[in-house]
Amino acid sequence: MPNHLIVEGPQLGVLSIKLHRPEALNALNTALLAELADTLIAAQDDAEVRTVVITGSRRAFAAGADIKEMAERDLVGMLEDPRQRHWSTITRFSKPIIAAVNGFCLGGGCELAMHADILIAGEDARFGQPEINLGIMPGAGGTQRLVRAVGKALATQMVLTGEPISARRALEAGLVSEITQPELTVERAIAVAETIAAKAPLAVRLAREALHKAEDTDLATGLRFERHAFTLLAGTKDREEGIHAFQEKRPATFNGH
């Protein structure tokens, strides 16, 4: 049983994971990251899980890596840091993740949120990479994913000043796709996750992979990948079902084949 997470579901295909270390504003210590990685490994193999929602508390999604724990690791300790393995597990997870973000979303917390496919934020959420204030820098993708999400100008300002941005600014910059009243953030994220969970799983998986390609390849390679993936889906039962359901004017029922 996880100690630092509250896991619910899957319900209607959605697994809900709530970060729960209230005494430290959900700072990501090794134990929490290990529990998150283990939960995702189990979710990866569970066909009932189609999408995952990750959320924190009303006050904080996560205030970063655990600074107390980080202080105990020197250079060699950092090189052998087991947290790196857990981050890799999170990166490799192949089902859509929706982050529902309220309050502080800082440092490693912001980096975790950026591992999500879709970010939905409460209007008082604050996104930032304050590592520079500690004499360090982002280490779980903060420089790379933030540039891709908000562009070089704003990412540079955030990483070099350490100053956070508001949810509204994050929406304008493209880091989040929607903002909601804070009381409704999780509900809205679950609704989006349920919508995706009802689609054909193989189509979701390949569309997601193609979207990821847009971030790390040139246009021609990305377009080739898209075409291959599109063609591959022609061999699925779910495509047949989707097209028949449209023609028969009824809702489609997809089963992942």
Ligand code: HXC
């Ligand atoms: C450990 C933390 C923490 C953190 C907060 N706490 N953030 N503990 N690691 N990252 C603890 C505080 O010590 C305190 O516990 C309790 O949570 C409440 O925090 P307060 O500071 O009292 O709350 P508040 O005054 O409201 O200020 C909130 C805050 C501030 C602005 C978010 O806590 C803050 O600046 N936190 C650090 C943010 C940060 O620098 N993050 C980046 C970390 S480096 P006690 O017991 O003391 O009362 C990082 C690198 C990633 O993320 C690298 C990945 C590989």
